[in-house]
Amino acid sequence: MLLDFVHGWNDRWVRKDEQFWYIALSVVSLAGYVATFSFSGLLFHWFTPSGHDCGLNTFFIVITLIFVFVFAIVALHPAVGGSIFPASAISLFCTYLCYSGLASEPRDYECNGLHQHSKTVPTGTIILGLLTTVVSVVYSAVRAGSSTSLFSESTLSRVGEEKHLIPLNKTDEEEEEEDESRPATYSYAFFHVIFSLASMYSAMLLTGWSTSVGEIGKLVDVGWPSVWVRIVTGWATAAVYIWSLVAPLLFPDREF
Known part of the structure; x- marks a missing residue:
């Protein structure tokens, strides 16, 4: 959904074929990268505290940064001819997913410096997750219905x-x-798959991706299952975006 949205946004501004909109794209792209690298710096500060062996958290953050550079290199390659704006938007989103995963680590984990020993889960985190799901479903339904x-x-x-x-x-x-x-x-199969995935995501979000939420001391949306779901989602997003860039080169006879 995000790929479709940012590509549509980029195409609309490029079609205007005016210098103002090209400058606007450059400014928004630059802002996206500034936010991405600033956010990454905060991730190192929050989730790799000194005095602790936080190799796993460091690995997650470094992999995300590698994806950020790969996005820019592939998108700007002459053979691809992509735009830097979608690359910056996907970079920021993948960084957010990395943060979301790290923030879901158990509260007693020594490398979770942001929420260590916290006894509550920020309500905004759950609301944001559910709101993102609703927006994704509505957008996907509209796109599926209009195709x-x-x-x-x-x-x-x-x-x-x-x-x-x-x-x-x-x-x-x-x-x-x-x-x-x-x-x-209409693509009825795609339409119902989107709704099914959204329903399952909402249910798992509220149950903490496990059956242990009802136990004493367990917090909603906190635990290693939640961490890995978000981290893998970020990696899958990166893979889909890279594939969207290189697929036309690998299969020139197919329409993407």
């Missing part, structure tokens, strides 16, 4: 057959009305 496959092979063949029945003096307005009357094809 059509009017240019599929079967549709094109039917259009070709109907052209023999269209009078030569048919007006442009009538042709437009015929185009509008064609039914839109």
Whole structure:
């Protein structure tokens, strides 16, 4: 969803073909990278306290930073011809996912310097997670509902057959009305998969990704299962973005 959104945002500003919008893209991209590296510095400060062996946390943060540099290098490669704005947006999002994962570490973990020994979970964290889920579902539903496959092979063949029945003096307005009357094809499978995943995510978020939430001393959305879910989600996001950049080069005959 985020990839689709940032690419759409980037394309809309580029299509304006004005210097102001190019400068705006550069400024927003620069702000994204400043926020990313500043956030990464805070992650080192919060989750790799001195005097403790926090190799796992350091590994998570360093891997995220490596992804940030890879995004920029691949996006700016002449063969790819990508834009720096989507790269900066995905970099900031992956850094946030890294923070979200590290913040979900057990409260008695010595390397969790931000929430160490805290007995409560910030309400804003849970609300933000649920709000993100709702926004993702709504956006995905709108995109799935508005997508059509009017240019599929079967549709094109039917259009070709109907052209023999269209009078030569048919007006442009009538042709437009015929185009509008064609039914839109919806991806019902994609639509229901999105809702199913969102429902499962919401349920697991509220139960802490485990069955131990009801036990005394257990906090919602805190624990190693929650940590790994968020970290792996960040890595998966990075992989999908890199794939979206290199796939057109690997498979030039396919449309992406």
